[in-house]
Amino acid sequence: MSDIINLVQNKAILAPLAGISNLPFRLIARSFGCALAYTEMISANGLIRKTEKTFEYLKSCADDKPLGMQIFGADPQLLAEAARIVAARGADIVDINMGCPVKKVIKAGAGAVLMKNPELVARIITEVKKAVTIPVTVKIRSGWNRSSVNAVEIARIAEDSGADAITVHGRTADQGYSGQADWEIIARVKENVRIPVVGNGDIWIPQNAVAMMAQTACDAVMVGRGALGNPWIFDGINHLLAGTKEQGDFFPDPAQRYEIIKKHWLMESRLEGPVATVRNFRKHLLWYTKGLSGSSRFRALVGTLTSAESMHDELDKYFRFLASGRLK
Ligand SMILES: Cc1cc2nc3c(=O)[nH]c(=O)nc-3n(C[C@H](O)[C@H](O)[C@H](O)COP(=O)(O)O)c2cc1C
CATH class of the missing domain: 1.10.1200.80 (Putative flavin oxidoreducatase; domain 2)
Incomplete structure (x- = not known):
């Protein structure tokens, strides 16, 4: 992944967005210079059971590259098997979801609740890493709640377990999507690991991406809600970072x-x-x-x-x- 993050020319990545980041949405984002895109989270169980709906999420095409396929689950062996499946389906990266706060996912022991169990995090990443040759990335939150902000600890464990990069969404799981993302935690993670760190949370306009990179020294930024109805945000970010345009709202006519x-x-x-x-x-x-x-x-x-x-x-x-x- 250090390869992927450092080799891709641009620094703005499209976030995994359930119900949204499908093939057309990714292609539109790419047409404006999005460097890398992720599928929405895909159930490891669904992949293994080969449910029809689950396989819909894997639809891709030659222009849809580089593509990260995100999987979620709680069992290291099942996640490893799911990683093998997405790698065989053409994923360039497999991402493990450790940030989803949705009740159903949490109840199944997957998503953000994994951050409460560092030992399981280590086993999951180790097994997934053993199962595939493509880069493995992990997407986390700042922590489970305000009294357990442990992104730095989890990021270190991820690195030691073989993760190739880590994305940090600067909110705790119990915050959902409310409040402001804490970019300081992204900076702290960056200071504490050698693998590339992707900063995520509250990039609404291109200028926010530049500010996040300056404040946190993250290697790339990931845009979620800011790309909805606004795929040209990637073009704006690329221009600002390259210095080819100094300002502007970058909206099309x-x-x-x-x-x-x-x-x-x-x-x-x-x-x-x-x-x-x-x-x-x-x-x-x-x-x-x-x-x-x-x-x-x-x-x-x-x-x-x-x-x-x-x-x-x-x-x-x-x-x-x-x-x-x-x-x-
Ligand atoms: C509708 C919606 C669906 C999401 N689906 C996923 C998902 O499938 N996997 C994931 O890791 N994060 C998911 N997220 C979280 C985003 O990837 C991102 O971390 C979050 O929205 C913060 O970034 P933003 O402020 O740029 O939106 C979702 C967020 C939203 C709003």
Whole structure:
């Protein structure tokens, strides 16, 4: 992984996002210079049992590289087997989820609850590492809760167990996604391990990525919610870090935005079929139009439309309005 993090030209990575970071979303992010992308978390059990739904998450293509496939589970042997499966399916990296705070995942002993059990963390990483030749990365939080912030300890254990890089989301598991991410813990992890550290949490605009890198000395940044409806954030980060642009909001003009939405929609429709896309693409339309002038009518309508045709019609109408400044 030191290879992957240091060899990829750009420093901005797309986060694993359940229900969101599928193939079309990753390709759109990559088209704006995202250096590396991750699938959403995939159940180790589901992979081993070969459930159809689980294998949907592995869909990829030649342009979808480098690709990290994230697995979750609690049992070292099962995770090792799952890692073998994703490696055979073309993953360039296997990532182990040690940060998910969702009840169902925690109850199964997986995700962030693993941070409470350093010995198990060591066994999991050791077994996964033995099972595959591709790099193994681990994604953690700052700790389980405010009284057990142990990211540094877990990162050291991860390194000693063979992890090739570590991503730190600067929130405790019990914080969920609320409050502000603590970038200090990312800096402390960076000071304490030699493997690359990816900083994560609250990169909403390109300038935040530059600030995180400066404050924490992390090797790369990972963007989650800041990429929703805003894939051009990767382009902005790359420009700022390269010094090729000094400032700006890096938002595209309405015509470019419209083109990207249509492209994303088409890819989604090809992957999921038109019916599922009507259901799944609404959230993207809301993200893509958030904060745009006069978007409230369109955004209110999106939730009520039930056919692809009517959604396309309304989108076209709204973007014609944006281009002309008048609602027709
Ligand atoms: C809707 C949603 C789904 C997520 N799914 C995953 C996941 O599957 N695996 C994972 O490790 N983290 C997941 N996360 C956490 C993100 O990867 C990221 O760590 C977190 O959102 C903080 O980064 P951000 O402030 O840039 O969004 C998810 C977050 C959100 C909001």
